Amino acid sequence: MSESSGAASTVLVNCTVVDGRIVDGVGPLPDAAVWVRDDRIAAVGPRDEVLAQAGEQGGFARVDLDGAYVTPGLTNMHTHLSLSLPGSGGDGVKGMSPHELAFYMADGARRTLLCGVTTVRCVAEKDHADFALRRAIAAGRVVGPRIFTAGRALVCTGGHGHESGDTMECDGADGFRRGVRSQVKAGADLIKVMISGGIAGEHESIHTRQLFTDELRAVIDTAHAWGRRVTAHAGPAPVIAEAVELGLDCVEHGYQLTPEVVARMAERGTALVPTLLVTRCKEFFDELGVPEWMQCRSLGAGPRHLESYAMALEAGVEVLLGSDMPPFWHFEGTNASVRELEYMSEGGIGPAHALYAGTLGPIRWLGAEADLGTVETGKYADLVAMDADPTAETSAFRGIRWVMKGGRVVRDDRSGWSAQ
Known part of the structure; x- marks a missing residue:
């Protein structure tokens, strides 16, 4: 993936979304999609629903995360x-x-x-x-x-x-x-x-x-x-x-x-x-x-x-x-x-x-929870992806292989690209 992956409208698919709200009973969302528009999350939810929502707004780049777990940075x-x-x-x-x-x-x-x-x-x-x-x-x-x-x-x-x-x-x-x-x-x-x-x-x-x-x-x-x-x-x-x-x-x-x-x-x-x-x-x-x-x-x-x-x-x-x-x-x-x-x-x-x-x-x-900290609509798209489940083992974070900040991909191990 090249630096241009930080497109104005991007939909992340083939992933499970989970964040710190799990301690309050908000469980992981499997087969999810995250729609990132500019620097923020425009929608997050079941894949087909998010893809349809993004499609209604025009073209977007589709990024397959290969079954990764997505969390906030x-x-x-x-x-x-x-x-x-x-x-x-x-x-x-x-x-x-x-x-x-x-x-x-x-x-x-x-x-x-x-x-x-x-x-x-x-x-x-x-x-x-x-x-x-x-x-x-x-x-x-x-x-x-x-x-x-x-x-x-x-x-x-x-x-x-x-x-x-x-x-x-x-x-x-x-x-x-x-x-x-x-x-x-x-x-x-x-x-x-x-x-x-x-x-x-x-x-x-x-x-x-x-x-x-x-x-x-x-x-x-x-x-x-x-x-x-x-x-x-x-x-x-x-x-x-x-x-x-x-x-x-x-x-x-x-x-x-x-x-x-x-x-x-x-x-x-x-x-x-x-x-x-x-x-x-x-x-x-x-x-x-x-x-x-x-x-x-x-x-x-x-x-x-x-x-x-x-x-x-x-x-x-x-x-x-x-x-x-x-x-x-x-x-x-x-x-x-x-x-x-x-x-x-x-x-x-x-x-x-x-x-x-x-x-x-x-x-x-x-005091920044209005903008950061969870994978929710309206938050900044500061996200990481890894292959293992971080709610099962904290060592899953050793496997971070993809990083996005403010809607821009700065690291993607699959292509060997990162912000230098």
Whole structure:
């Protein structure tokens, strides 16, 4: 299939359609067809009905998907396209000029889309390059996923991630209010704040508290006043508990949760992006030359991290896909996004809820469900196709062989074509 397959009117046939609504009892639709007109879904339903409907409107291109399962593209909620961990690999990224960084991030965006991730939530990118990349993708100058971004993450002086241009150092309630407003001014869709130490800070521990109550309240209240949700890098239970009471919308990592904290998260509707990969990825660390101190801290946190995830599931906390590793990175036989989703599925949610956690759940958190997240009439045609049933096994996503974003086919393995 050539690039011209993104015709103004296309009908996808010979497929089974399924999306995250399966957790609400909306089952797969076999022998289906999806009519894509321009960048949106014009109709979806039984094949003959959709073909007749499209035919009434004139000519269309017919694309046979050879019995594939069609789902929405994945949404990765913890993305860093300018990631630079301690070590030689990260030093190379930190040493890039602004021009080099722009090309590096654009290449990462392209690779992300081609692996089936059609939407990302960036949660700390260098020097506001993410805003330029978002504009370039929207204008069609760069191939990449839809981007929702926090801009630069907010940290205290010397706080987690302060060493790079993807964070902004603030102090005091007034300083953090200015930090929130500065990211909103730049175009941020959400706010990210570092409220504890983490695995990548040499002079801190996961337990290190990094914001006082007035600072944390200032971030959350100011962001909410501007209509922006707040997510927090956070590991230990006490600081998470306080943030949840103050209105935090999402927790990243949650390495050391407790039954009491996850119960409150569930009550308050605070989501969790567990990023399970980050405490079980020695191969990735070795590839980037990550130092031994960080590897020990990360891998050593793994067992407790899984326990926290299990607690969250038992309490009914909503969990969402986020890899922390670059979404496209080849890891353990697939890409980081799919491997994270597999870990989440194996850790207790199972394939059907994993499909939800990788598609509709994140889109609902982002407030974009009017346009994205399901295969429904009126939504953007951001779709992927695979041969195996993702509701039977999450590993089906390893077999993604066809990707469409906004009505344009960007990958089709049958013809060997992809957007380059």
